Amino acid sequence: MANITILDKEFELFIPYEKIRSVVEKMSDEMNAKLEGKNPLFLCILNGSFMFAAEIYKRITLLDAEISFVKLASYAGTSTTGDVKELIGLNEHLEGRTVVVLEDIVDTGITIAKVIDQIKSKNPAEVQVATLLLKPDALQNEVQLDYVGLEIPNDFIVGYGLDYDGRGRNLIDIFKVVG
Helix, strand or coil, rough: CCEECCEEEEEEEEEEEHHHHHHHHHHHHHHHHHHHCCCCCCHHHCCHHHHHHHHCCCCCCCCEEEEEEEEEEECCEEEEEEEEEEEECCCCCCCCCEEEEEEEEECHHHHHHHHHHHHCCCCCCEEEEEEEEEEEHHHCCCCCCCCEECCCCCCCECCEEECCEEECCCCCCCCEEEE
């Protein structure tokens, strides 16, 4: 696929969907094995994780698994604000449950650290974190990640749920900014 332009930025193909699908299949196989008998609640972080969560969840074979959603915001344009705003909160009863957070990308770790703290305050049996993408060079917080799809450089990316000012989420592949 040729380069694409979103608003004022040019992007090039970075991770094709076939690679994403392969990674998601491997992650969901691992989850099915590790979560057997645990009645997990999968928690999707909106907006960016909706495609990843759907791909994972449709491959979960555990009959007692559930999914829910929270909406947080921490980005403006191409950079994090450092401030995590809760737009739609968590309403499920988590005490004694295994909670698996589904996140599209962990870069600074600020958002996922806040989510983990929030969940732990509700006394779950355990909290696991699955992220499709990890930017190790951008990490500012130490966070426990149980399932990591791919480690990537600290480039700005869009597609597969990730956006640039609300645009580009619908792209099936992941693109990185040029230059």
